Each structure stands twice: as structure tokens, then as C-alpha cells.
Amino acid sequence: MRPASLGLNVWLTAVLLFLPAPIVIVVVSSFSRTGYLQFPPQALSLRWYAQFLTDETWLKALAVSFVVALVVAILTTVISFLAALATTRRRFAGRGAFEILLLSPLLFPHAAIGVALLSLLSAMGWIGRYPGILLAHVILCVPFAYRPIVNSMRKLDLALEEAAMSLGARPTYVFRTVTLPLLRPGLVTALLFSFIISFDEVTVTIFLIGPEVITLPTRIFAHIQESASPVVAAISSFLVLVTIVLVVLLQRFVGLELFVEAETRR
Structure with a gap:
């Protein structure tokens, strides 16, 4: 092996080991017995996991995050599916601009999006309410849901639909029994990734929460400002x-290749 190649491999190995290092530190610190974050811990304990799972405040925030993420995942998948259906099955003026609009949340800092949504939702009276949080999360998740669905649609063989209709099947029946099953990988990918992104989102949500709606990530952020308790490490590890x-599960049953641009476009 050439010295240059050996050096490159060493650097790549160092980078790959460095990237998960913060996560490893957090996970190991979550087992500390002391009342403050310590790495490496002098003694191991599950007390902070027990505190998380028995504290009503944390469990309520967890429930809120789960419900919000589930609703957002469903809404985002439906919206992205309809948008992908329009861009792949219809030709209309401004289609490129429409796709850029769908992906635009990826182009702006989340802090800027949070400030913009704060102004908008304040005028609508949705600050600290579920509709405002849901709208913000849907906006942030649409790019991640649209991409796998539209790629799945571009890979779809339209001849299968045409064959079914040529045999006398109604369009709604073809859509339900042919199109949707073929698009299932893209829909499942969009659903799961939307759930993950919404469940973990904090930067924009911190601008919009209120006494009635506090998600788990924002609760963690507020707790860190008050205390350095290892319970935060335990929740983060969870x-x-x-x-x-x-x-x-997504990689095992569906695969992640739908995030790669389709090779053939229609």
C-alpha cells in the first residue's frame, strides 16, 4: 500500500471514530451514579433512566412529542404524496419552481424559519398551540418526505397501470391495488423519516411552544439551562x-436508496 493511501485511510478512520464520539460520551455518562454529568463515570447506575420513566413531567413531554410526530408524519406523507403525484403525472408551468418551494426549508437556517413562523403564527393566534407546532413540523419535514416518494414514483413502471386498466379495472381500483403497493417503500420511508425528524426537532419548536404544548426535546433544552443532571443524558440516549x-428497521425492510436521485426520469 502506498504511503499516501495509508495516510488517507488513517485520516478516514480517525474521522469515522470521531463522529460518534459525542454520542458515546453521552450514553456512557447516562449510567453515572453521581448527580452530575461525569465521564467516565466512577460507578454505574440506572437511576437516571428510572427517574425519566417515573417522572410525570418527562413522560408528558414524551407523549406530546410522540403524538405530534405521529400526526406530522401522516400529514407530511399525504401532502408529499399529492405533491409528487402532481409533479410526476402532470405537466404545468412552474413545476420546477414548485419543487424548489417544497425543498426550500433545506435552504434556510432553522433559526430563521423559527423567527418567520413566530411572526406568522402570532398573527394567527397559534403560538403555544398544537396547530402551530404541527404546521411548523410539516413545513420542516416535507422535503424529507417528498424526496423518497417522488423518486419512487419516477421509478414506477406506468405500463403496469395501463395493463390493469386495459383489462377493465377502474382507475380507483388500479390506484389502490397496483399503484399504492408499488409505492409502499417510498411511502414508508417518508412516514418514518418524517416521524424521526419531527420527534427530534427543537430549533424551530423552541420559538413556538407554550405552557400547553412542550415537546420532549424542548423540555430537555430547558432542563439543561437549569441543571446538569445526568437524566438529560439518559433521555438523550433513549x-x-x-x-x-x-x-x-427502515433499512432492513425498505432501504435508504430512495433518497438517491432516480436514474431515470419521466
């Missing part, structure tokens, strides 16, 4: 585990 499990 969120990391949930995210990893969902991504592994």
Missing part, C-alpha cells in the same frame, strides 16, 4: 436508541 431502531 432518543438515540429510538432513532437507530427506526433507521435500522
